[in-house]
Amino acid sequence: MSRGEAGAGAGGAHGRPTAADRDPGLQPERTRLAWRRTTLAGTVAAVLAVRAALHGGASPGTVVACAVCCALWVAFLLVAQRRIVALARSARPAPLSARQATAAVLCAVALAVCAAALVV
Amino acid sequence: MIDFVRNVRLWFAPEQVREEGSTPDYRFSLANERTFLAWLRTALALIGGGFAVDQFLPDLRWGWRVGLALALLAAGVLCSLRAVNHWVRCERAMRRGEDLPTSRFPALLGVVVAVVAVAMVVVVLAGWEG
Numbered sequence: 732m733s734r735g736e737a738g739a740g741a742g743g744a745h746g747r748p749t750a751a752d753r754d755p756g757l758q759p760e761r762t763r764l765a766w767r768r769t770t771l772a773g774t775v776a777a778v779l780a781v782r783a784a785l786h787g788g789a790s791p792g793t794v795v796a797c798a799v800c801c802a803l804w805v806a807f808l809l810v811a812q813r814r815i816v817a818l819a820r821s822a823r824p825a826p827l828s829a830r831q832a833t834a835a836v837l838c839a840v841a842l843a844v845c846a847a848a849l850v851v
Numbered sequence: 852m853i854d855f856v857r858n859v860r861l862w863f864a865p866e867q868v869r870e871e872g873s874t875p876d877y878r879f880s881l882a883n884e885r886t887f888l889a890w891l892r893t894a895l896a897l898i899g900g901g902f903a904v905d906q907f908l909p910d911l912r913w914g915w916r917v918g919l920a921l922a923l924l925a926a927g928v929l930c931s932l933r934a935v936n937h938w939v940r941c942e943r944a945m946r947r948g949e950d951l952p953t954s955r956f957p958a959l960l961g962v963v964v965a966v967v968a969v970a971m972v973v974v975v976l977a978g979w980e981g
Contacts, residue, residue: 758881765888772895779902786906826880826942827887832935833862835891839931843898843924850905850920 759818766811766818769835776842777804783849799845807838861939872946883941890934893960897927908975915974919967926963 777800784797810831818824901923908916933956940952 754878756878758878762881762885762888765885769888769892769895772892772899776895776899776902779899779906783902783906823877824881826874826877827884827938829862829864829935829939829942832887832938836894836931836935839891839894839898840928842895843901843928843931846898846901846905847921847924850901850917850924 753822759822759824762824763815763818766815770808770811773804773807773838773842776839777801780842780846780849783846793849796845796849800842803838803842803845807835810834810838855936858936858939861943862935871943872948875945879945880942883938883945886941887934887938890937891931894927894931894934897923897930901927904971910978911974919971919974922963922967926960926967930960 780800781797784793784800787793814827814831901920904923905916905920908919911919937952937954937956944951
């Protein structure tokens with residue numbers, strides 16, 4: 732566990748991780764890509780949602796549902812982007828905050844509620 | 852149940868998680884985060900599946916179609932809520948130096964997905980016959 736103690740000074744002069752303090756297991760990069768994959772999964776779900784909303788013709792209700800789905804997708808994108816920026820900033824990133832995790836989950840739950848409203 | 856309510860409070864109060872115990876190796880926290888994201892992807896896939904059943908099986912009877920779609924959507928909601936709950940519990944266990952929490956949820960989700968898949972096969976075959 733001696734590697735963990737080098738944490739404070741990580742980041743180098745330009746604020747970017749340098750080769751010397753890079754994690755050989757590439758944990759921050761893997762986590763960054765996991766966020767990207769999750770964003771992609773969210774995009775697929777949002778595209779299906781918009782398709783479902785617009786399939787039955789453009790009534791006021793479906794337009795609202797469509798707008799809500801797009802807003803949820805943007806919100807998830809913002810959460811993911813903030814976390815990705817935080818992960819890229821240092822070689823020893825701080826753990827995910829509970830608020831970000833909850834925000835990401837609430838986007839997914841709200842999308843499901845939106846879907847249930849569209850299906851019924 | 853009381854544990855669950857206490858965990859829900861922790862989702863919104865990250866400072867409380869941080870106060871307990873000592874900060875674990877950052878790699879363990881990142882691994883926990885990736886597990887959380889994998890569960891969130893599973894949840895999003897289930898939600899997408901709910902949309903897909905509704906849209907790509909239009910010949911099904913209304914009741915079956917809506918029932919299957921709602922089952923998948925409910926599984927997605929459950930899966931995402933469980934993802935954040937499990938993440939909080941793991942994070943806290945690592946800070947306190949305790950064993951990681953065990954869970955029956957993966958087995959439960961596996962059974963539910965298998966049942967929904969069999970139901971879909973039956974429904975599609977029945978629809979094809981008629």
